[in-house]
Amino acid sequence: MGPDRSALRTDLRPHGALTGRRGKGGPMRHTHSGGGLFPHPENRDMFTELLRQVIDDYYRWHAQCAEAAAPALIDPTHEAVADCPAGPAGDMDAVASLVRELSGRLAHQATPVPSPLYLAHMTPDIPVAASLAYLCAMLYNPNNVTPETAPVTTELEHEVSDDLCRLIGYQLGTGWAHLSSGGSSANFEALWIARNLRSVPSAAEAHPAAADLVADRSPLVLANMPVPQVLDLLAALSARGLLPEVGRLAAEQRREANTSGTLLLAQSAHYTWDRCADLLGLGPADVEKVELTQTHRVDVRALGRRVRALLANRQPILAVVAMCGSSGEGAVDDLDAILQLRADCERRFGASFYVHVDAAFGGYCRSLWLRPDGTMAPFEDRPLDGSGARMKPEVHAAFRALHLADSVTVDPHKSGHSPYPAGGLVFRDRRAVSLVARESMYFGQGNGTRIPFGPHTLEGGRPGAAAAAVWAAHRQIGLHSQGYGRLLGGCVATAQRLHKRFSETGRTGPTATYGVDSEVISCFAPDLNILNLSVGPRESECRRVGGGAFGRLALDSILAEAADEPLTSLYVSGNSFTGRPLPGGVEQVLRLCTMKELGPAALDVVELRLRAAVSRSVAKVGTDGVAARPVSVPASAKEWK
């Protein structure tokens, strides 16, 4: 880069590094947020200076590109560069005006995600390294569909692929990961692959030149072959050059059969899973939503009953999808028990099923136990220095089992603190993607040592800048317990502290000032960093509005307030317990995603604001006479946990 690089280095002392640590529950000893991790007045100049250098590099490169043809010019009086339209396109005044308008609108109206009062959605604040890396790479507009258009950022995506394998616990070189536009797309792709894998053994049996590879398998086992065996079969088919033919046969059989198998997943699954099933052409009868426990995990005993019944009837199981941090509740399904169920089925029936984990939200929390050497620490009540999070043993057990799942969705743009768009899909065994590979006619030959992204991903093209941002976030924060672990531990601890505040029935003082005796109760102790709060009037007044409608009313009231005062308001979101209503039929609750750690004072403010908003909503209901069917709101959360 420029000659001023060494001069700048002297200015690159750590700005805003934390000078002290907060004791348990005590006041903080420092006065700013995030040191050098997130934007802070002290790192603004550095951010600007780095970006100035990035722009210098970019403009220099651009000029070199434009001059590329010049040395070979036949006639030097000719001009070898592109000719572009004049008129409004060339008007930098117009550009400045557009950019100013946009910047001004964003600075006044953007959702204040970095605010301690923003607890609504899974949007993270972006570390400076990730922002700078995205900005830097985006200028060169790389498309990670092929190294031909993105030599640098496809390389970074391969590094990120290794990172994500380490995060999940998959073996490097055997596992494989890639980025996607988001969790939805990653889930679509995982289920697409699971569906296609499932149908390969039967198709092999129907092919004369492949039938010997699956000889002596019962129809039940053919329809539900353990995934590693299917992958071995794929390799054998490939060695015989039969993969295209058998793949085609499998597609025909899927079309002719009335089912591709049953998809089993928790009722708490994200709404995108219904979309996914419909997209893939599953019928409604192919999707079974399994009931939930009181803490909104999938009921593994109920799941086991369904799985055994399907296998007893020789039905194919398309896949079991486990949630690792459900979108509504942050609930972590007992993956270890689900995998135990699978092992039992393999022992008892010789039959198995594909396990995909939707850890779009929760996956990065495995870093809470990740040692620097990549191994996972055993369970301890307080696994982390500093954050104060107390993880549940069954959550630890689920994360410990993650490396045995066949694939995992994990989104860097959620808990990975990367900017949008950065979903991710991680495979235990990279051979799984060979089945869906589609060759492109437009790209040159790869070097063969790495899986090319274009032919092996559902979307093909993806922005290289996203890979650069994830790469930088992973390196700035660190994929271990002292990096992401500390960051996310703080988020979990914050949810736990809020849970405690909304579990103690004595702590409702502030609402009294609003004259209505309302109640905000945490529905259950959170597995991760999402909290669900039931709201409504106290028992004395609680026979007036039914179905937990207060939740929706309070949410709308809070959102309306935020629209007036975007920068300093409280932000929460809603959730619906349609699958498993709370006692009293409560379905609509408030949902808090704690994507940041809050100190005690901030917790006070959140609690105060929340109780006040709920109290106002309840009072408004009383005034307006909005009333419906009877409801009983329990006096304490103890009944639910």
Place this chain on the structure above:
Amino acid sequence: MGPDRSALRTDLRPHGALTGRRGKGGPMRHTHSGGGLFPHPENRDMFTELLRQVIDDYYRWHAQCAEAAAPALIDPTHEAVADCPAGPAGDMDAVASLVRELSGRLAHQATPVPSPLYLAHMTPDIPVAASLAYLCAMLYNPNNVTPETAPVTTELEHEVSDDLCRLIGYQLGTGWAHLSSGGSSANFEALWIARNLRSVPSAAEAHPAAADLVADRSPLVLANMPVPQVLDLLAALSARGLLPEVGRLAAEQRREANTSGTLLLAQSAHYTWDRCADLLGLGPADVEKVELTQTHRVDVRALGRRVRALLANRQPILAVVAMCGSSGEGAVDDLDAILQLRADCERRFGASFYVHVDAAFGGYCRSLWLRPDGTMAPFEDRPLDGSGARMKPEVHAAFRALHLADSVTVDPHKSGHSPYPAGGLVFRDRRAVSLVARESMYFGQGNGTRIPFGPHTLEGGRPGAAAAAVWAAHRQIGLHSQGYGRLLGGCVATAQRLHKRFSETGRTGPTATYGVDSEVISCFAPDLNILNLSVGPRESECRRVGGGAFGRLALDSILAEAADEPLTSLYVSGNSFTGRPLPGGVEQVLRLCTMKELGPAALDVVELRLRAAVSRSVAKVGTDGVAARPVSVPASAKEWK
């Protein structure tokens, strides 16, 4: 923004505005590329300064967010802001080192897309307004899944939606568009919707409370109801509250039937269409690839034969997909004739089919004829001032018919000159998306006047920064003949000029210096701005390598050279004519995407470099003795056009 804003304004005079226009084929009168449209040394300071202001806004906003809770603090000695991990995360030295490494690698190794010698893929150079808008919005990390997380950029996406409707010719308020991660995803969504729409009438007939809505329709018509009638039916079902039930019934029927109907599309369709069919659960027999004309458009007579045969057999047609700028050839299918075919079928059978247009690459070229008032100009041989492009009348006719297609994929990140990721899907009638809407539990109630993006898009979450960039590009360049029209007309004109150079057999002088008499021939006159070149030895030596293997060899040779000298090399891509080999069995050809306008001198250099590279490849084959089956390469391109 800052107090220095007005001071800055005086510096915002247009930089680099074009001072002259180039006459037909003559030398250019100015010496730089793109004026204020693309990066240029003269607009670097402005770019930097605008970005500095953007960063100032962002840091000020971020600080305000962090202080959001402060005024409400109960105990002012408390600290209300987030507490984040110390350690490596806070180390700005590490950040600077990461960013420098990335910037340095990109500036030395990034694909030189702005180079006049870069003619490989559809990657555009990015206008400064689009880069700045992306950078600006990205800092606030908006997710356009809901206005709750992206109040500003969802608003911009609604404006972009109107832009794209105008571009295609759809009626505002009736049509609707949204952005996607790319063309693949947009195509998946379009076909998903087409498949589901197709099955609604039969399901309505099977529902006791809805059957009267489709009374007196024959099975043929039920399976192939004209799309506007299906949309009216949806509205009627919705009015009766029957949409969820009938939708479920339709999904069951789709699963039970052995086909969802036949998908008909050209053999030139992008490889992503095979992926799409497999994803949606179509069987191989459900996809019919229709043969091509000599210029690689779909053969509409052959398509008509297939459509009529299916309807005569009472088979459902899932959809007909027309290409508007095929990925390999830039071929524009005769959409007007396809729509005429549909009208004929409706008249003759009362039966119809869904028409989707994959205009991911070509859609923006409709701007060549767009008047400022949004109307489309009639055909003229030279429709544009300045660019010199001569559009074919049948290409104009296809674009004139675009507004009659049911949906169109059009990617701002291709010819729209926006950065990745920005695909787009445009619907003629917004009611089509109601069928696939999935409500989220987490968001508040919308204001009801606009279609919310989250529930009505396949992906749901999408980066708001992409919307900001597309919005800015549209406004900087202008969606009319003098804006995008002029820009893309220049790209088409460049392809046409190269076609001419490689159609004249006399112009092969430069290769003689390499001692091998080779030939580079344009396969056919391009519809848009992609050129296919057949390469090989002259007739005297042409019985040595078969199947056009020279194309692959020359491509690999050119790519290898580029890897050594990334900034100043020639870049082209490959294409395969497996569906319709050229005379002599030639399948592998070179492919040039001219995403920029080149002046005569740059064209000289491109021609020289290309002929030299091909000559070297041919010579290498001669030396190495790589030989295979006989092949006859015609002496001139005339036989093919």
